[in-house]
Amino acid sequence: xxxxxxxxxxxxxxxxxxxxxxxxxxxxxxxxxxxxxxxxxxxxxxxxxxxxxxxxxxxxxxxxxxxxxxxxxxxxxxxxxxxxxxxxxxxxxxxxxxxxxxxxxxxxxxxxxxxxxxxxxxxxxxxxxxxxxxxxxxxxxxxxxxxxxxxxxxxxxxxxxxxxxxxxxxxxxxxxxxxxxxxxxxxxxxxxxxxxxxxxxxxxxxxxxxxxxxxxxxxxxxxxxxxxxxxxxxxxxxxxxxxxxxxxxxxxxxxxxxxxxxxxxxxxxxxxxxxxxxxxxxxxxxxxxxxxxxxxxxxxxxxxxxxxxxxxxxxxx
Numbered sequence: 001x002x003x004x005x006x007x008x009x010x011x012x013x014x015x016x017x018x019x020x021x022x023x024x025x026x027x028x029x030x031x032x033x034x035x036x037x038x039x040x041x042x043x044x045x046x047x048x049x050x051x052x053x054x055x056x057x058x059x060x061x062x063x064x065x066x067x068x069x070x071x072x073x074x075x076x077x078x079x080x081x082x083x084x085x086x087x088x089x090x091x092x093x094x095x096x097x098x099x100x101x102x103x104x105x106x107x108x109x110x111x112x113x114x115x116x117x118x119x120x121x122x123x124x125x126x127x128x129x130x131x132x133x134x135x136x137x138x139x140x141x142x143x144x145x146x147x148x149x150x151x152x153x154x155x156x157x158x159x160x161x162x163x164x165x166x167x168x169x170x171x172x173x174x175x176x177x178x179x180x181x182x183x184x185x186x187x188x189x190x191x192x193x194x195x196x197x198x199x200x201x202x203x204x205x206x207x208x209x210x211x212x213x214x215x216x217x218x219x220x221x222x223x224x225x226x227x228x229x230x231x232x233x234x235x236x237x238x239x240x241x242x243x244x245x246x247x248x249x250x251x252x253x254x255x256x257x258x259x260x261x262x263x264x265x266x267x268x269x270x271x272x273x274x275x276x277x278x279x280x281x282x283x284x285x286x287x288x289x290x291x292x293x294x295x296x297x298x299x300x301x302x303x304x305x306x307x308x309x310x311x312x313x314x315x316x317x
Contacts, residue, residue, distance in 0.1 A: 002027075002034040002093075003052045005045055005080060007072030010097040015072060018097055022113050023071065032121065034069075045076055049083030056089045065127060066090045069120060071113075073098015074150055078294035081136065081147040081313070091127045093120035093316045100295060102150050102224040106237065107132060107317050120316045133311035134237045135221050139293060140305040148293035149313065151225045152306065154283065155197070155216030156247070158290035159190045160226075162297040187259070191215075191252055198286040199248065203278035211248040215255065218245040219281060219306055223265075226295075232275065233265035240310035244276040281306040 004023075008016035016038070027034055037048040049068070056066040066089055070076055077094065084090055095116045096104035103109070110116040123130035137148045153161075163186045199214040218225055220232040220243045232243035245262075247255065250272030258270040267273050281304075288300035 002032065002067045002069050004034050004036045004069040004071065005039065005048050005052075005076070006036060007039050007045065007070075007076040007097075009039075010072040010076060011099065015097050018095075018113050019071060023095065023117055026114060026117055030121065039072075039076075039079075043079075045070075045072070045079035046083040049080040050085070051083075053084045053086070053090050057086050064089065067093070067124075067127065069093040069095065069117075071095040071097055074100055074103050074294045075296045077103060077149050078147070078296050081149060087136070087309075087312045087314070091131050091314045091316060093117075095120075100225075100227040102222060102227065103294075105224050105228065106150075106222040107134070107315060109315075109317050123316045127316065128314075130316055131314035132238075132317050134313045134315060135240060136309040136312040137219070137221050137242065137293075138307050138309065139219075139291070140307070141291065141299065141301045142303060143299055143301070146293045146298070148221070150222045150294045151218055151220045151231075152291070152293050153216055153218040153225070154285070154289045154291050154301070154304070155214055156187075156190055156194055157216045157218055157226060158292035158297055159194070160186050161292045161295045162290050163190065165297060188256075191255060194252075195287070197289060200284045201244075201246070201276070202282035202284075203244075203276055204280055206278075209246075209276070211246065214246070214248040214285070215250065216247055217283065219243075220245065221308075229259075229262040230265035231262055231267075234275075238311050240308050241277050241279055242281060242306065242308060244274075244278065244281075246274045246276065248272055248274075279308060 006019045039045045095113050139152045196213045199211045201209040218231045220235045221237045223235045225231050231245040235243040258267050261267045283304045285302050288302050291301050
């Protein structure tokens with residue numbers, strides 16, 4: 001039986017409609033057994049994932065797999081990861097209905113909901129062999145530990161996410177298919193509002209990297225972030241290593257020219273935009289910066305550490 005968590009608010013409220021008019025009828029037509037859970041507020045997806053997967057962890061049948069389907073955006077996946085304590089007996093099917101869908105973009109998951117569902121159902125009898133494995137990133141701060149699938153970031157990109165999460169115009173533009181304009185407008189505003197903050201990166205056992213003025217640092221499992229920005233073109237979501245895109249010591253006007261080139265992965269030609277790779281990361285900043293995991297923003301911090309659980313998450317694609 002499939003356990004399906006639906007985020008009705010995804011795609012500016014179309015998540016519920018996609019479930020009612022596309023996914024539910026398809027499941028009924030094929031006579032597929034399922035149980036569905038609808039999130040209504042922050043924390044619901046995490047709690048549902050915890051309840052569903054814990055029953056398999058405690059089950060007597062060691063070979064039983066939890067077949068979990070998530071209908072939502074990258075943030076929905078992120079919230080679900082927080083509720084799974086053991087990934088050994090969980091296989092995730094993903095129906096992307098968010099505004100960014102960077103996870104689906106990099107893993108080749110079908111964009112159309114029905115096509116995504118059909119690929120999940122086609123793997124029903126051989127889920128373990130059909131699943132792709134993916135690294136799980138873990139970021140540790142003084143307040144919390146959070147998992148992430150796509151990326152984690154501090155500074156400018158997290159500040160954009162934080163404001164976009166609370167933007168009233170975002171839903172309107174999403175309904176018109178212009179959601180990226182929300183992020184563009186907020187990005188320009190945040191770029192010129194950002195205050196100088198210094199940063200030190202400790203990457204594995206190498207000498208520390210000191211950055212006098214950091215705009216942001218993106219720690220990537222996947223190549224894409226923010227709705228298609230190819231911040232780390234060489235990132236491999238199964239190699240156990242984070243790819244970093246660090247932007248600092250770069251005039252703000254030049255950043256306006258550099259950011260659009262990130263859609264094509266060409267931004268590293270600019271001085272002050274630097275690529276690093278590391279398994280273990282420690283970050284210290286001179287002032288608190290917003291921190292995001294998969295676009296979900298929960299706190300500001302001056303200190304964070306990052307580690308990677310290699311190939312721990314299994315996705316049907």
